[in-house]
Amino acid sequence: MTRLGMVIDLNKCSGCQACVVACATENNVGLGNPEDAAMGRIIRWLQILPEIEGEYPHVSGKLLPMMCQQCDRPSCTYVCPVAATYPVSNGTVAQIYWRCIGCRYCVNACPYTLKWFNWWKPVWPGEMASGTNPDVTLRDKGVTEKCTFGSHRLLRAKEQAREEKRPMRATDYVPACVESCPTDAIVFGDLDDPDSEVSQLTRSSRASRVLEEVGTRPKVSYLN
Amino acid sequence: MADVEKDILVSVATKPGRGYLLTCGLLGLILVWGIIAWTRQVQEGLGVTGLNAPVFWGVYLVNFVFFIGISHAGTLISSVLRITDTPWRRPFTRLAEAITVFSLPFGALSVIVDLGGPHRLLYVLKFPHFTSAVLWDVVCITTYLITSCFYFYLALVPDIAVCANRLTEVSPWRRQIYRTLSLNWTGTERQHKVLNRIMTGMSIFLFALVISVHTNVSFVFGMTTKPGWHTTLISPFFVLGAIYSGVAAVICFAALLRKLFHLEAYITKQHFNSVAKFLLALCCFWLYAMIIEHLFVFYGKGEAELRLFESKVLGQHVFMFWLMFALCFPVPFVVLAVPKFRTIRNLVIVCLLVNIGMWMERYSIIIPSGVHPYLPWGDGQYFPSWVEWSITASWVSGFTLLLLLFVRFFPPLTIWEIKEELEGAKAEPEPGEAPGWVRWDLIKALESGKW
Numbered sequence: 001m002t003r004l005g006m007v008i009d010l011n012k013c014s015g016c017q018a019c020v021v022a023c024a025t026e027n028n029v030g031l032g033n034p035e036d037a038a039m040g041r042i043i044r045w046l047q048i049l050p051e052i053e054g055e056y057p058h059v060s061g062k063l064l065p066m067m068c069q070q071c072d073r074p075s076c077t078y079v080c081p082v083a084a085t086y087p088v089s090n091g092t093v094a095q096i097y098w099r100c101i102g103c104r105y106c107v108n109a110c111p112y113t114l115k116w117f118n119w120w121k122p123v124w125p126g127e128m129a130s131g132t133n134p135d136v137t138l139r140d141k142g143v144t145e146k147c148t149f150g151s152h153r154l155l156r157a158k159e160q161a162r163e164e165k166r167p168m169r170a171t172d173y174v175p176a177c178v179e180s181c182p183t184d185a186i187v188f189g190d191l192d193d194p195d196s197e198v199s200q201l202t203r204s205s206r207a208s209r210v211l212e213e214v215g216t217r218p219k220v221s222y223l224n
Numbered sequence: 225m226a227d228v229e230k231d232i233l234v235s236v237a238t239k240p241g242r243g244y245l246l247t248c249g250l251l252g253l254i255l256v257w258g259i260i261a262w263t264r265q266v267q268e269g270l271g272v273t274g275l276n277a278p279v280f281w282g283v284y285l286v287n288f289v290f291f292i293g294i295s296h297a298g299t300l301i302s303s304v305l306r307i308t309d310t311p312w313r314r315p316f317t318r319l320a321e322a323i324t325v326f327s328l329p330f331g332a333l334s335v336i337v338d339l340g341g342p343h344r345l346l347y348v349l350k351f352p353h354f355t356s357a358v359l360w361d362v363v364c365i366t367t368y369l370i371t372s373c374f375y376f377y378l379a380l381v382p383d384i385a386v387c388a389n390r391l392t393e394v395s396p397w398r399r400q401i402y403r404t405l406s407l408n409w410t411g412t413e414r415q416h417k418v419l420n421r422i423m424t425g426m427s428i429f430l431f432a433l434v435i436s437v438h439t440n441v442s443f444v445f446g447m448t449t450k451p452g453w454h455t456t457l458i459s460p461f462f463v464l465g466a467i468y469s470g471v472a473a474v475i476c477f478a479a480l481l482r483k484l485f486h487l488e489a490y491i492t493k494q495h496f497n498s499v500a501k502f503l504l505a506l507c508c509f510w511l512y513a514m515i516i517e518h519l520f521v522f523y524g525k526g527e528a529e530l531r532l533f534e535s536k537v538l539g540q541h542v543f544m545f546w547l548m549f550a551l552c553f554p555v556p557f558v559v560l561a562v563p564k565f566r567t568i569r570n571l572v573i574v575c576l577l578v579n580i581g582m583w584m585e586r587y588s589i590i591i592p593s594g595v596h597p598y599l600p601w602g603d604g605q606y607f608p609s610w611v612e613w614s615i616t617a618s619w620v621s622g623f624t625l626l627l628l629l630f631v632r633f634f635p636p637l638t639i640w641e642i643k644e645e646l647e648g649a650k651a652e653p654e655p656g657e658a659p660g661w662v663r664w665d666l667i668k669a670l671e672s673g674k675w
Contacts, residue, residue, distance in 0.1 A: 036271075039274075040277050040278070041271070049599075050601065075449055078447075079355070079356050079357065079447065079448065080353055080356055081348050081352070081356040081358035081359040082344075082347045082348055082351040082356075083351055083353035084351075099344070100340070100341065100344070101340070101341050101342075101344045101345060101348065102341040102342075103335075103338065103339055103340070103358055104281065104338075105356070105358055108280050108281060108448055108450060109447075109448040111449050112598070113277065113597045116277065117270070117277070117280060117340065118269065118340070119276070120268065121269060140341075141268075141270075142340025142341045143340060143341060210599070211598055211599070216449075
């Protein structure tokens with residue numbers, strides 16, 4: 001079985017936000033405007049969030065790239081009344097946009113607050129509107145969306161493997177954020193393969209997960 | 225004995241005054257305004273509200289809990305008090321049931337208004353996911369609405385028959401409607417027996433249903449891991465709060481009708497006094513639950529919970545929280561506990577304040593937890609927009625309008641139960657001088673020396 005997971009090395013992350021831009025462009029995430037930003041309505045599947053520890057003068061800070069943690073025991077999928085969000089066999093949590101009734105129950109249930117809601121119909125200025133990624137569904141207003149670990153890339157990789165008449169390998173694809181990271185801070189792969197880099201890093205003593213105490217068993221680990 | 229039927233039917237028989245028509249018109253306008261606001265929201269998206277990340281649920285959910293809550297009083301007063309045969313329930317039962325039936329649709333509508341894709345609402349039935357509390361809410365509320373409508377109608381049947389017989393001056397088609405709705409009720413002993421049996425059975429069922437419905441409403445919040453929502457106390461507290469605000473709503477409307485249609489002989493000061501004591505008990509229970517909830521959070525010292533607690537008690541939500549507390553406990557407690565203050569006018573004011581307070585209580589449960597999620601960088605803020613206020617005003621008006629319209633076409637008090645009460649009072653040896661629990665048979669036996 002494949003269990004897709006991710007490890008982010010915080011010592012390598014420079015906070016350049018390349019992954020944020022790559023993710024938004026790849027996944028047709030609406031651009032947003034200053035008014036919505038002031039309201040806290042900007043959608044970014046991947047965000048870089050600051051974590052400050054201690055008080056002046058002994059302050060230390062970290063930058064945490066946060067996306068859907070693709071939990072093994074997701075609290076969002078249990079609560080959806082129409083099963084528009086559900087755990088997939090490859091370990092990710094999927095979202096069916098056309099089925100979502102927009103009740104925002106899953107968004108509230110997510111302890112990480114990393115699911116997003118389309119308050120308006122997403123718009124792109126000028127030519128950007130015609131430059132959306134054809135592989136990713138455009139979302140309408142009133143539906144929830146979130147990071148999918150690049151599921152459209154996975155589909156592509158599967159098709160490619162089928163064409164080449166070989167089994168799919170976990171290394172066949174990486175999400176846009178991993179690809180764009182200039183410092184290779186993000187490692188992506190199969191957690192169930194004990195030899196994969198991601199699985200070894202997840203088990204290293206440097207690795208920790210956010211809000212482990214809630215019990216959702218997230219599959220994104222952070223190396224400190 | 226005064227003509228009970230004539231006195232109670234005064235609201236149906238007399239022509240509506242100008243004030244009544246104006247009020248109905250105004251309420252109707254506000255209702256339409258809210259529907260226009262909703263239309264705009266459907267066209268533009270939920271962006272027209274003040275909602276944002278992380279405050280994904282706002283005033284609509286507050287209205288949902290509030291209206292469903294109010295509706296429970298109806299069933300509680302009429303079913304529980306019917307089962308236990310509490311005498312002071314009689315003038316309130318009809319009104320309580322009407323409040324149930326008319327507030328439930330607005331509670332249900334509040335959830336639909338809150339949806340980002342209301343046109344996909346029926347997907348809940350097409351793709352049901354049984355682990356979701358929202359699905360169970362749909363099931364519970366639908367069952368509750370159907371059952372309470374049926375219950376309401378059953379208790380109305382004998383009174384509709386009275387309307388058909390007594391209202392000779394209304395238009396013939398209206399009489400015909402009354403006749404059809406009365407299901408050939410003639411008031412024989414057998415009919416009364418059957419009615420009583422069904423009502424008792426349904427009362428028991430409805431009592432269980434009330435508890436489960438509001439428990440389910442609380443599941444929507446309690447079943448998430450969100451700080452402030454994820455507590456086992458939330459279910460009983462919701463049920464209690466629902467009954468508290470609902471009984472207060474019944475008192476308000478009872479006093480209004482008493483004044484409007486001069487029903488002083490049937491809804492007496494004694495009735496208000498009894499129901500006020502009941503409200504006082506609920507008020508004390510409310511304080512108990514409130515203290516327990518916050519005490520546990522305070523002693524538990526969970527990081528996220530404590531942040532939420534501080535923001536409620538001292539921080540961002542301090543005004544809302546303490547005003548809510550004042551309206552839900554100290555103010556009603558003083559008025560309800562001191563007999564001197566327990567006048568009908570004071571009761572009405574207190575009951576209005578309790579309802580405002582209970583709306584705010586739901587607000588201080590739902591919104592602060594949204595503003596302060598687990599992770600500190602997610603903190604947000606929330607100010608409801610004009611669309612949300614319009615729809616809230618619209619629902620309150622719609623609910624009041626339905627009640628006002630109802631009392632124009634059907635008797636506002638349960639005539640057959642009031643007759644029972646009056647007949648019962650006559651049967652007692654010296655009514656008014658001794659309380660009902662005096663064992664006259666024992667006294668007589670003592671007097672005659674048989675003991």
